[in-house]
Amino acid sequence: MPDRPVVTRIAPSPTGAMHIGTARTALFNWLYAKHTGGKFLLRIEDTDRERSTEAAVQVIFDGLAWLGLTPDDEPVFQFARAERHVLAAQELLAKGNAYRCYMSVEETTAEREIARAEGRAIRSPWRDADANVNDRPHVIRFKSPQEGETVICDKVKGDVTFQNKDLDDLILLRTDGTPTYNLAVIVDDHEMGITHVIRGDDHLNNAARQTQIYEALGWEVPVWAHLPMINGPDGKKLSKRHGAQAVSEFDEMGYLPEAMRNYLARLGWGHGNDEIFTDEQAASWFELEDVVGAPARLDWDKLNHLNNHYIRQAEIGRLADLVTKIHVSRDFPLHDGDQDILLRTIPLVRDGAKTMPELADATVFALKRRPLELTDKIKGMLNEETRARLGRLRQALGAQLAWEVSDLEAALRGFAESEGVGMGKFGPALRGVLSGGSPAPDLAGALVSLGKPESLGRLDDALSQAA
Numbered sequence: 001m002p003d004r005p006v007v008t009r010i011a012p013s014p015t016g017a018m019h020i021g022t023a024r025t026a027l028f029n030w031l032y033a034k035h036t037g038g039k040f041l042l043r044i045e046d047t048d049r050e051r052s053t054e055a056a057v058q059v060i061f062d063g064l065a066w067l068g069l070t071p072d073d074e075p076v077f078q079f080a081r082a083e084r085h086v087l088a089a090q091e092l093l094a095k096g097n098a099y100r101c102y103m104s105v106e107e108t109t110a111e112r113e114i115a116r117a118e119g120r121a122i123r124s125p126w127r128d129a130d131a132n133v134n135d136r137p138h139v140i141r142f143k144s145p146q147e148g149e150t151v152i153c154d155k156v157k158g159d160v161t162f163q164n165k166d167l168d169d170l171i172l173l174r175t176d177g178t179p180t181y182n183l184a185v186i187v188d189d190h191e192m193g194i195t196h197v198i199r200g201d202d203h204l205n206n207a208a209r210q211t212q213i214y215e216a217l218g219w220e221v222p223v224w225a226h227l228p229m230i231n232g233p234d235g236k237k238l239s240k241r242h243g244a245q246a247v248s249e250f251d252e253m254g255y256l257p258e259a260m261r262n263y264l265a266r267l268g269w270g271h272g273n274d275e276i277f278t279d280e281q282a283a284s285w286f287e288l289e290d291v292v293g294a295p296a297r298l299d300w301d302k303l304n305h306l307n308n309h310y311i312r313q314a315e316i317g318r319l320a321d322l323v324t325k326i327h328v329s330r331d332f333p334l335h336d337g338d339q340d341i342l343l344r345t346i347p348l349v350r351d352g353a354k355t356m357p358e359l360a361d362a363t364v365f366a367l368k369r370r371p372l373e374l375t376d377k378i379k380g381m382l383n384e385e386t387r388a389r390l391g392r393l394r395q396a397l398g399a400q401l402a403w404e405v406s407d408l409e410a411a412l413r414g415f416a417e418s419e420g421v422g423m424g425k426f427g428p429a430l431r432g433v434l435s436g437g438s439p440a441p442d443l444a445g446a447l448v449s450l451g452k453p454e455s456l457g458r459l460d461d462a463l464s465q466a467a
């Protein structure tokens, strides 16, 4: 293990979406850097020029920013470093660890078939014959060891052994001189001072090849930690049909970033039975050895449970801003003063909300404009007797000065007693009049959300409507 300070990185290829697996990889790198007092870096692997648009790169910046996983340095762009990669290939050539291979496409295909039949990796006839014979198009291949084995000491998977005879001579530079992925990754990780490579286990095979190249260059091999996949709830590869797979989709569905961090941390890592923890706790506990080797499964119930927890903890002003955004996106008409209504309403309704859209739904009743449209069901409740009772209640509430939940609960109970009836005799009608049939908190809560003038106004409207 390198005795330098820990440096981790996330190295996404911009594809236009940030997969939840990439987010989890970023989180684990971030947690491990925090745990060790090291650094967490970002490298954009933008060598696929068609896919790596500015917008696709921005998606990664936005995803990390939303998740609160801020890199400790400016991002590194892989494409811009091609010259460095070529230099490393030349160094390998000079050392005799790489060679120019002039095999044509047809020759390579033929060799691949023979190699398959013989159960070995493909080998180029130029491996030991390279003499820069001519200027025909060629690639630069790594001269990988043919005997022995390469062992990856992986923090998650344990020791993984690869037989060298099974690993072909990797292309380092293509015919057009551009570097391949495995070369670029090694050079960049080395020059960025990366001590720990924590990434998806789809890269485990690459780790074997990369180890050989590190050794050929005489560079220190980083610590490997390959993380298992995140599958859908059914244990199959996570896909669209499981509801969401991109970070932006979880944002749009109304999950809070702190809930996502907590949830993603538990996907494949754990600290005893702790389900809910702060970032600081996760960082102080996070050891790569505790990452589970088996694939994790997305569990919507757990995510919803955690999101509800964090909605209940969140600062009200922040929730009000998020709810406002949702209403705006739905073209729900908002007015001056609605912010105050939201600040009063959210504490009373948030306990039941699993997502931000659910929280927004729960505030609709309070944001409606007078006169409310009453459903037929509510109108049906407003018979003569109930109207008369609500009229008397309106008087009582008009005289009520203290307008907190407990005061209003006491006032409503007192009113029911004075009328000699149970709450059921007027509660549902009052609720209907105050909410217009939208979901609303308990009566006292609804009165507090609306405030006194609006509550009395809604009662007056209903009572003055023709029976």
Ligand code: GLU
Pocket: 010, 011, 012, 013, 045, 185, 198, 199, 200, 203
């Ligand atoms: N760019 C690679 C990917 O997005 C990651 C490479 C790495 O982490 O080494 O899968």
